Amino acid sequence: MARLKKHEKAFIVRSLAQFMEPSQVAEAVKENYKIDVSRQQVECYDPTKVAGADLSQEFVDMFHEARKKYIDQPIYNIEAANDIVQLRVLSALFIKKQGNTRDAIKLSDQIQKIVKGYYEKKIEITGKDGKPIETINQNVSTESYLTAREQALNDY
Structure with a gap:
């Protein structure tokens, strides 16, 4: 010891x-x-x-x-949490693994996900006070559609 x-x-x-x-x-x-x-x-x-x-x-x-x-x-103090650092590491691995098709495809997909913002935070849209958004269903008669269609056909 x-x-x-x-x-x-x-x-x-x-x-x-x-x-x-x-x-x-x-x-x-x-x-x-x-x-x-x-x-x-x-x-x-x-x-x-x-x-x-x-x-x-x-x-x-x-x-x-x-x-x-x-x-x-804060998360930005962690080097690996930065996209630039991740991309640099993945890029170096991609160059090394080009002979291994499966690994190269996985690395390429990972790089694309980071570049395109796949891991960005998603915003959830909710109604008032976090409740679900209210939807209103209205019944519309089919006659109004038929007349609109007939009018469009008549306009030709």
Whole structure:
């Protein structure tokens, strides 16, 4: 079990609060701090898990605060939520997968859906106070249609 400094522990806690898997966090710690930590050691810093039951109150508060900030952030802060980023990634995949017809067609369809606004929000039209729109059915005699047709024929 690696001995961690406070800022390394805080990194782990914030990463777990952002719904990263323990294995992903372990890889990130190795990449950023050059320290090998196990998934089990990382799980000890997640207060929502049994392993994190003994976590200090400071880190528990940090976890909940980081999770709240992560959930409450506007969607435009998430890179993959932007159409441009999605199109760039899909375009690169499309170029790689051109030899695979099925995948290329799926990627092409996905790109077209994004470009044409398939995923845009739809507006639901309702009546007053959210009730269904009222419709009125009126019966019209067929004689009026016949006379209109006859008049049109006579005009020729």
